Amino acid sequence: MRHSKAIYLLEGFDARELSPRQKVSLDNHLAACSACASRAARTPSLQDLLAAAAQAEISGFDQALETVRHSTLRAARQEASRTLPLFAWARLGGWSPVTVPAAALAGAFLVGLVLLLPRTGESRPVPAEPLLQAQASPTVPPAVEPAAAPAEGPRKAAGHAREARETRQSGALAASFDVVRSGSEVRIEWNRMQPLHHVSKAQDPQQVQVAGRHLVHGSTWSDAADGQAPGSVTYYLVD
Amino acid sequence: MSADSSRVIESWASLLVRSREGDSLAFEELLRACERRVLTIAFQITGNLQDAQDVAQESFLRVYRSRDRFQDGRSFEAWLYRIVVNQARKSLARRRKRGMRSLEEAGVENFRDLSRPDPAQSAVAGDLSDKVVKLLQELSPRLRTVFILRDLQGMETAEIALILSRTETTVRRHSADARIRMRRLLEERHPGNFRQKVEKD
Numbered sequence: 001m002r003h004s005k006a007i008y009l010l011e012g013f014d015a016r017e018l019s020p021r022q023k024v025s026l027d028n029h030l031a032a033c034s035a036c037a038s039r040a041a042r043t044p045s046l047q048d049l050l051a052a053a054a055q056a057e058i059s060g061f062d063q064a065l066e067t068v069r070h071s072t073l074r075a076a077r078q079e080a081s082r083t084l085p086l087f088a089w090a091r092l093g094g095w096s097p098v099t100v101p102a103a104a105l106a107g108a109f110l111v112g113l114v115l116l117l118p119r120t121g122e123s124r125p126v127p128a129e130p131l132l133q134a135q136a137s138p139t140v141p142p143a144v145e146p147a148a149a150p151a152e153g154p155r156k157a158a159g160h161a162r163e164a165r166e167t168r169q170s171g172a173l174a175a176s177f178d179v180v181r182s183g184s185e186v187r188i189e190w191n192r193m194q195p196l197h198h199v200s201k202a203q204d205p206q207q208v209q210v211a212g213r214h215l216v217h218g219s220t221w222s223d224a225a226d227g228q229a230p231g232s233v234t235y236y237l238v239d
Numbered sequence: 240m241s242a243d244s245s246r247v248i249e250s251w252a253s254l255l256v257r258s259r260e261g262d263s264l265a266f267e268e269l270l271r272a273c274e275r276r277v278l279t280i281a282f283q284i285t286g287n288l289q290d291a292q293d294v295a296q297e298s299f300l301r302v303y304r305s306r307d308r309f310q311d312g313r314s315f316e317a318w319l320y321r322i323v324v325n326q327a328r329k330s331l332a333r334r335r336k337r338g339m340r341s342l343e344e345a346g347v348e349n350f351r352d353l354s355r356p357d358p359a360q361s362a363v364a365g366d367l368s369d370k371v372v373k374l375l376q377e378l379s380p381r382l383r384t385v386f387i388l389r390d391l392q393g394m395e396t397a398e399i400a401l402i403l404s405r406t407e408t409t410v411r412r413h414s415a416d417a418r419i420r421m422r423r424l425l426e427e428r429h430p431g432n433f434r435q436k437v438e439k440d
Binding site: 008011012013017046047050058060061064065067068069071072073075076077079080 | 295
């Protein structure tokens with residue numbers, strides 16, 4: 001073994017890290033070379049030297065930890081509120097995971113019941129894979145029927161359209177929606193008894209197109225003459 | 240990897256799974272569990288507590304955003320540290336671009352501004368720690384990272400290879416090169432510390 005190789009093994013490796021072959025080779029060299037043996041005797045363990053440094057308390061460290069924790073959690077909550085799946089937003093606020101959907105479902109059921117009262121007995125298909133889910137809203141949700149074909153109203157943009165559905169629990173509504181992206185606007189359109197209904201929200205259409213879960217929140221209005229009042233409704237697009 | 244270490248990884252991974260399933264408290268628990276080590280690594284690589292804070296925060300946010308993509312059964316710790324190392328290197332690159340040298344211009348000075356009254360028992364170690372962190376900045380980012388993970392964080396070669404996507408042979412070689420370079424730097428710049436240690440031995 002050459003001197004340089006012996007020094008490299010001595011200073012670059014801990015004894016436990018050497019292979020048996022390297023160890024034998026190094027021991028043989030040290031037995032024959034007094035210069036390297038002397039250097040080996042003088043070589044302190046770098047690990048021992050650094051151990052103290054590694055374990056030293058870094059001033060200001062705990063304060064920095066607090067800052068990181070708070071700013072990270074704040075940013076995470078902000079992100080969560082922008083992209084949360086249905087009901088998860090409320091859990092961040094400390095609501096129990098059971099209470100929130102239960103309350104929302106109860107609300108949705110009551111609203112649905114009111115809307116369905118004049119038309120009981122109609123059966124509606126339940127879609128297998130919901131793409132659009134409505135949060136139970138204190139305001140008037142859209143009264144909808146399954147659409148036979150995508151809405152073709154005069155206000156529908158020529159941009160990308162995606163069919164989405166609203167689902168409710170037992171005895172609830174099921175309907176087809178078009179999510180229409182046009183410029184900076186996202187519209188949700190559906191047909192009920194021919195007139196076109198809308199939910200709109202100025203939101204980057206790219207986000208809706210690309211991401212799996214995005215919130216569409218906006219006001220409703222109706223072309224219908226049946227007096228559906230404008231209101232506010234929140235939808236979650238769920239891929 | 241030791242049994243204790245494996246248990247920790249399993250625990251962190253399970254917190255991530257809970258967070259993925261919508262338990263927001265789980266992410267905070269995860270943060271508290273690994274924040275100290277993450278900030279330490281970030282500080283040792285960047286040499287600057289302010290940059291380290293940014294690196295740690297960005298790393299945790301990346302974990303949060305990508306938690307759906309984390310595959311069960313893989314090492315969460317390796318995944319986390321890879322993110323931290325990558326973010327720290329980006330931070331170094333940004334600083335180089337800005338033409339700043341952290342320790343001389345911003346790092347150690349600012350770091351000391353943040354200092355609380357120094358406890359007597361850690362004065363010597365703290366002084367050595369400052370010196371070591373300063374010397375680390377003289378290693379190339381590649382050698383520095385391997386040295387930090389191996390000799391300051393005590394990780395195994397296989398674990399480092401996983402984090403850095405290198406072979407174990409490469410990690411061993413970089414580790415040896417980094418140790419030899421650090422040894423030379425310590426001998427040159429702080430012979431007192433080094434001699435003391437030799438005499439003590």
